[in-house]
Amino acid sequence: MEMVGMEGSLAMAEAVRLANVDVIAAYPITPQTHIVERLAEMVANGELNAEYIPVESEHSAMSACLGSSATGARTFTATAGQGLELMHEVLYVASGLRLPIVMGVANRALSSPLSVWGDHSDVMAVRDCGWIQIFAENGQQALDLTVCAFRIGEHPNVLFPVMIHIDGFHLSHVVEPLFLLDKSQVEGFLPPYHYPFALDTDKPVTIGAFTVPILYTEARKSMEAALRSTRDIINEVWNEFAKVSGRQYRAVEHYRTEDADTLLLTMGSYSEIAMEAIDQLRDRNEKVGLIRLRLWRPFPFEELRKATGRCQTLVVLDRCISPGGPPGPVCSEVKAALYSQKKRPKIAGFIGGLGGRDLSVPEFVKMIERGKEIAEAGGEEVETIGVRGQ
Amino acid sequence: MSTKRKDTDLTWQDIEIGAAISTPGNAAEYKTGDWRSERPIWNKDRCIKCGICYLFCPEGCVSHDKEGYFEADLYYCKGCGICARECWTQAISMVPEG
Amino acid sequence: MENFAIYVPRLLPQKDYFAPGHRACIGCGEALAVRLVTKALGREVIISNATGCMEIVSSPFPTTSWRVPWIHTLFENASAVASGIEAALKILNEKGARAKMPKVVAMGGDGATLDIGLQSLSGAWERGHDFLYVCFDNEAYMNTGIQRSSGTPFGAATTTSPAGKLSIGQTTWKKNMPAIAVAHDIPYVATACPSYPFDLIEKVTKAVATHGPSYLHVLSPCPTGWRYPTDLSIRLGRLAVETGVFPLYEVENGKYRLNFDSSKLRPVRDYLTPQGRFRHLPKEEIERIQEGVNKEYQKLKRKVEA
Numbered sequence: 001m002e003m004v005g006m007e008g009s010l011a012m013a014e015a016v017r018l019a020n021v022d023v024i025a026a027y028p029i030t031p032q033t034h035i036v037e038r039l040a041e042m043v044a045n046g047e048l049n050a051e052y053i054p055v056e057s058e059h060s061a062m063s064a065c066l067g068s069s070a071t072g073a074r075t076f077t078a079t080a081g082q083g084l085e086l087m088h089e090v091l092y093v094a095s096g097l098r099l100p101i102v103m104g105v106a107n108r109a110l111s112s113p114l115s116v117w118g119d120h121s122d123v124m125a126v127r128d129c130g131w132i133q134i135f136a137e138n139g140q141q142a143l144d145l146t147v148c149a150f151r152i153g154e155h156p157n158v159l160f161p162v163m164i165h166i167d168g169f170h171l172s173h174v175v176e177p178l179f180l181l182d183k184s185q186v187e188g189f190l191p192p193y194h195y196p197f198a199l200d201t202d203k204p205v206t207i208g209a210f211t212v213p214i215l216y217t218e219a220r221k222s223m224e225a226a227l228r229s230t231r232d233i234i235n236e237v238w239n240e241f242a243k244v245s246g247r248q249y250r251a252v253e254h255y256r257t258e259d260a261d262t263l264l265l266t267m268g269s270y271s272e273i274a275m276e277a278i279d280q281l282r283d284r285n286e287k288v289g290l291i292r293l294r295l296w297r298p299f300p301f302e303e304l305r306k307a308t309g310r311c312q313t314l315v316v317l318d319r320c321i322s323p324g325g326p327p328g329p330v331c332s333e334v335k336a337a338l339y340s341q342k343k344r345p346k347i348a349g350f351i352g353g354l355g356g357r358d359l360s361v362p363e364f365v366k367m368i369e370r371g372k373e374i375a376e377a378g379g380e381e382v383e384t385i386g387v388r389g390q
Numbered sequence: 391m392s393t394k395r396k397d398t399d400l401t402w403q404d405i406e407i408g409a410a411i412s413t414p415g416n417a418a419e420y421k422t423g424d425w426r427s428e429r430p431i432w433n434k435d436r437c438i439k440c441g442i443c444y445l446f447c448p449e450g451c452v453s454h455d456k457e458g459y460f461e462a463d464l465y466y467c468k469g470c471g472i473c474a475r476e477c478w479t480q481a482i483s484m485v486p487e488g
Numbered sequence: 489m490e491n492f493a494i495y496v497p498r499l500l501p502q503k504d505y506f507a508p509g510h511r512a513c514i515g516c517g518e519a520l521a522v523r524l525v526t527k528a529l530g531r532e533v534i535i536s537n538a539t540g541c542m543e544i545v546s547s548p549f550p551t552t553s554w555r556v557p558w559i560h561t562l563f564e565n566a567s568a569v570a571s572g573i574e575a576a577l578k579i580l581n582e583k584g585a586r587a588k589m590p591k592v593v594a595m596g597g598d599g600a601t602l603d604i605g606l607q608s609l610s611g612a613w614e615r616g617h618d619f620l621y622v623c624f625d626n627e628a629y630m631n632t633g634i635q636r637s638s639g640t641p642f643g644a645a646t647t648t649s650p651a652g653k654l655s656i657g658q659t660t661w662k663k664n665m666p667a668i669a670v671a672h673d674i675p676y677v678a679t680a681c682p683s684y685p686f687d688l689i690e691k692v693t694k695a696v697a698t699h700g701p702s703y704l705h706v707l708s709p710c711p712t713g714w715r716y717p718t719d720l721s722i723r724l725g726r727l728a729v730e731t732g733v734f735p736l737y738e739v740e741n742g743k744y745r746l747n748f749d750s751s752k753l754r755p756v757r758d759y760l761t762p763q764g765r766f767r768h769l770p771k772e773e774i775e776r777i778q779e780g781v782n783k784e785y786q787k788l789k790r791k792v793e794a
Contacts, residue, residue, distance in 0.1 A: 022579045023572065049583070051575035055568065056611030063565035063608065067536060067572025070559055073580055075572070093561045097408040159407060192585075197410040199534045199557040199573060201590045206411040206552035208537075208560035215549055218402035219409045225402070400550070409549055417509035417546065417553040425514060441496030445685055446722055448520040449508040454497075466508040470515030470711075471719030484719075 001179050008142040008171040009034035011178060012078070012104045012164070015146035017048045018186040021102075022073035022193075025053045025064040029083040030116040031168040032106035036078055058083035062090035062101075069099040069161075070207055072198035074150065077101070080168055081108030081115075084122040088129070094161040095130025096223060097207060100153030100193070101161040103131075104146060106172040107268070107319075109355040117356020118168030120268065120320040123296070124329040130227060132162040132234065133297040137271045139176030142166050144247055147186055152237050154193045158230045165296070167269040169356055181245065189244050231298050251295035252303040256282060260289030262313040263345070264368055267293045267330060270319070270352075270359050277364030288368055293330070301337050308338060314345040315371030317385075319353045327351065327382035346375035352385035359385060422449065426469025428484040430462050436481035443473035443482060499686065501527050503555075510553040511545040515718025517709035517725060518542060518624045521682040522595075525622055525706070528692035529593060531556065534573055538566035538596035538605055541631040542624060557590075564604035567612040567621060570594035574617045591696050592619040598639030599629045602663050613672040613701045620695045620702045623665060626710040634713040638663040641733070642780060643773050644765045646713070651768035661780060669703040670739050676702040678738040682709075683725030687736060687747055694738075707734045715764025727759040732785040737792070744791040756781050 006014070013035050016024070024043070026036035042048035051073075055061045061077045068075040079087065084105055094101055108122055109115040123133070132152060136142045142164070149162040166172055197205045211219050235251065242248040255275050257263060266274050271292045281288045291307045293300065308314055318328035326332035331349035338344040348371035353359050363385055374381060406412065430443075439458040451466035452473060462473070474482040505526040512519035522542050526533075535558045537543045543560045546553040561569055570592050580586040594612075596605055601623040609621060628646045629635040636649040636658055645657040669677040676698040680688040688706065695702035707728055709721040716724060728734035732753040737746045756778045760766040769777075 022583070023575050025572065049579070051579040053571055053575050053615065055571070056607060056614070060565060060568035060571070060608045060611055063561065063568035064572035064575070066561050066565075067559065067569035067574075068576040069572075071534070071573050071576035071580070072585070073576035075576075089562060090565070097410075097561070099408070196407060197412065199559060201532050201534070201557060201588060203412070204414040204555060204557045206414070206547055206554050206558050207408060209409060209411055209547035209549035209552060210544060211409065211549045212397070214397050215400065215405075218400060219405050219549070221402040222405040222409075226407075397550075411547075411550055411552045413552075415507035415553060415555040417548075417551040418507045420509035420511075420551055422509060422511070439495070445496050445500070446520065446682075448512060448516050448523065448721075449510075450504045450506065450523050451508045463508070468514040469718075470721075471717070472515055472520075472722055475719040476722050 003177045003179055005175045005177055006139055007034060007173060007175050008139045008166050009106065009173065010038050011139045011143040012146050012166065013038035013042065014180065015143045016076050017042050018181055018183060019074065019147055019150045019190055021048070021050050021076045023051045023053065023068040023075045025055050025061040025068070025077045027055050027058050027061045027079070027083065029058070029080050031108060031118070031172045032078045032080040032104065034172065035104055035106070058086040059090060062087040062094065065101045066090065066094060066097065066099055069101050070097070070195065070199050072193065072195050074154070074193045075101045076103070078104040078106070080106040081110055081122045084126060085110065088126065091126055091129035091131060098159040098223070099161055099195070100159055102146065102149045102153055103161065103163050105163050105165050106168040107165050108168040115355040116168070118170050119354045119356065120318070123165055124320045124322065127297070127329070130160070130223060131297060132160050132230060133165065134162065135165045135267050135294055135296060136171065137269050137292065138171065139174070140178040140247070142171060143178060143181070144241065144245060145249065147181065147189070148237055148241050148249070151190050152234050155233050155237070156194070158233050160227060160230060165268065170269040185244050189241065228298050231300065234295060249294060250303070251300035252307050253292040253294050254307065255290040257289030257291060257307065259287055260311055261287040262315065262368060262372055263308060263311045264288065264290050265293065265314060265316045265330070265334060266290065267296065268319060273359060273361055274364050276361045277368065280361065280365055281368065299333060299337065304334065304337050305341055308345055309343065311345045313372050313375045314347045315368055316347060316349045317367065318349065318351050321351055321354070331382070346378070348374040348379070349382040350385055351382060357386060421465055422468055423465045426467060426487060428469040428471065428486050429464060429467060430471070430473050430482045431485050432460055433481045433483070434459050436479045438479055440478060442476055442478060446472050446476050448472065500689065501530060503527070505529065505531070505555040506546070507553040507555060509551065511548065512541070513712045515711045515721050517682055517721035518626050519545065520721065521624055521706045521708050524682055524685050524688055525692055526556070528689040529591070529696065532588065532590040533593050534590050535559070536566045536570040536573060536592065536594045538600035539563040540597035540600050541626065542595065542597070544631055563600055565608050566594040566596045566600060566605060567609040570619045571612045571615065571617045574619050594619060594621045596623060597630070598623060598625040598627060599637045602638045602665050610672065613669070613674050616700050618700055620704065622704045622706060624706050624708045626708040626713060628713050630710055630713045639665070643769050643777055645768060646765070656769060656773050666703065666705050666739070670742065673742070674701040674703060675699070675741050679705045679707070679734065679736055681707040681725040681729055681734060681736065683722045684729065684736060684748070691738065713765070716762050720762060724759070724762065727754065730754045731756050731759040732781050733759050735785060735788055737788065744788070744794070746788070746792050753785065
């Protein structure tokens with residue numbers, strides 16, 4: 001197979017085409033617009049046989065997806081930043097009703113001030129929405145993980161909506177080299193979608209009844225338990241995908257971690273820049289490694305604990321702040337995950353890359369060194385990389 | 391999923407995926423008849439078997455017997471009195487529940 | 489209903505698709521409207537319902553009054569959900585995954601339709617989805633305890649537009665939703681009332697047969713919120729029509745037709761007096777309401793004659 005150059009957004013659209021999606025609800029927002037534009041083009045040219053609904057807002061985009069998925073149609077939409085926020089309440093409905101909608105999110109900073117550029121504030125605002133959430137770091141993953149998302153979400157023992165996160169601009173708009181998949185590979189990999197309570201006049205169901213206090217807890221527990229149990233199936237699907245494509249994905253990815261004393265933890269596209277920093281430090285004989293969270297929800301407790309079991313220091317980089325809260329959402333979740341461990345590393349958190357700001361290799365190197373200092377001193381400070389003014 | 395069990399008996403494992411309800415119309419198990427403070431009584435001498443009471447009942451619980459005279463299903467009848475009010479021959483009276 | 493010799497049942501579809509055991513108030517005009525609409529819709533429908541009275545009274549888990557496929561998600565998105573269902577049915581039929589094309593019907597109260605859900609409804613109309621939207625208008629946010637909506641009529645007292653020393657209740661006029669529907673150029677728009685059941689059923693049938701968007705605005709008298717004895721729901725619906733407060737009309741491809749036209753409308757007072765929500769109104773305000781009703785009715789007549 002040939003390698004092609006393709007923008008992350010277009011790679012995601014290609015995945016949607018390969019998956020033979022039935023319904024697309026589309027509302028444009030920077031920086032995901034190229035996804036829905038390419039999909040419109042595909043439908044207009046007959047490359048993709050799908051109903052394309054140009055909705056009038058993101059709230060309606062996700063709502064249309066609810067109706068479509070509940071009718072038994074394979075459904076996709078894409079959004080970013082403010083759009084993800086506008087559909088906030090609908091996200092909870094999608095997971096509560098167990099509808100396997102797949103959504104591409106081009107992560108974008110939240111207003112105010114307005115910023116169209118990438119960071120993770122939109123993701124962190126929807127941590128509890130009950131979706132399976134997976135991070136891509138490069139164009140190849142934008143394609144592969146979106147294809148896998150349909151199989152994961154629609155799996156009869158999963159039935160959860162899935163978000164594939166690609167960094168806004170850094171991934172959505174950057175042309176990257178990747179291998180395409182061909183239709184036959186994907187057709188064999190994706191069984192047809194079947195929703196057990198599809199809206200059908202031959203088997204009338206009532207979807208979306210309300211629960212009184214005596215029942216709500218049980219309904220939520222049922223959903224939560226189901227979400228936790230999807231981790232094994234996600235890994236299975238990724239293993240199956242590796243057989244088809246030769247590319248293996250994992251909940252926590254490792255880079256040069258075998259004998260690392262210090263680990264850096266990142267999520268998203270700047271992980272690849274971080275790898276360069278790791279290489280530089282390794283050239284100086286520093287025992288450092290990089291772990292990346294690919295699976296964000298359900299949170300990969302086991303894999304994270306295993307990955308950090310032997311290191312002394314863990315440096316966590318967040319691409320988002322939690323105003324007034326424990327600094328760095330990812331950092332605080334990592335700390336929570338490791339709290340119960342008898343042997344756990346010292347942790348230093350950093351904030352960087354907000355609102356689309358680039359992080360350079362030297363900045364990563366400095367971060368790791370500074371992280372070791374802070375951790376050694378038992379410090380609580382979370383520094384923001386590159387902020388002017390002290 | 392059986393609704394004969396009390397709500398407090400349902401465990402979280404009993405809840406269908408998405409809390410879907412796959413037995414259509416099973417609200418019919420629920421007794422609304424104990425809401426009423428009056429009940430409709432048909433006077434067969436005046437009833438012309440037109441069916442307007444059947445038409446206007448918000449519960450849909452009015453039906454006719456073998457002879458065609460109408461009556462309310464007291465399991466559901468909430469005693470609103472619409473049937474008595476609308477009856478063309480005033481054949482229905484609302485009588486207080488004991 | 490077995491005996492077809494009996495008059496009224498002979499004229500109606502037999503089955504009820506809205507089961508008793510629902511928790512609607514005693515004498516609820518809206519429950520009756522839903523019962524009649526679903527009777528007319530029959531078996532081959534998929535309903536997308538907004539949050540509101542009818543959604544709540546009909547679906548307390550684990551029971552449901554619905555005998556047709558039914559989905560409720562949120563308050564303001566019944567039309568968007570319906571759009572998704574309609575699109576899915578089209579493509580699944582085309583791809584051979586589904587054989588039938590049931591009619592997609594969205595339902596919502598006046599709050600869900602005129603207020604919070606106006607955007608998604610306008611969007612669905614503009615896109616031209618083949619679906620019927622039925623607005624069950626009880627003229628306030630009744631399910632949450634009688635708060636005003638833009639469908640609340642002038643002078644009505646609600647909890648958020650109460651009558652008081654400085655207030656006559658609602659000070660704005662009822663939003664003309666059928667006119668908004670007509671402005672979207674959809675093929676079929678009609679007003680209906682359960683007090684005129686055969687008219688309502690016929691309109692539902694016409695709407696179902698329409699290709700593209702259709703809209704039914706159904707007045708739903710509410711004893712709890714309008715504050716009247718429970719047996720007057722049908723009578724008040726009739727008075728609303730006979731006084732010209734709620735005219736019954738259809739608009740087919742832009743052409744207006746009045747279904748009930750009286751050369752002399754009854755005075756508005758006949759409609760207002762039995763309702764507690766208007767009890768506080770002084771004579772001047774009732775006159776103002778009469779003027780308003782006359783004006784609107786004349787406007788409607790001009791559209792009919794155009």
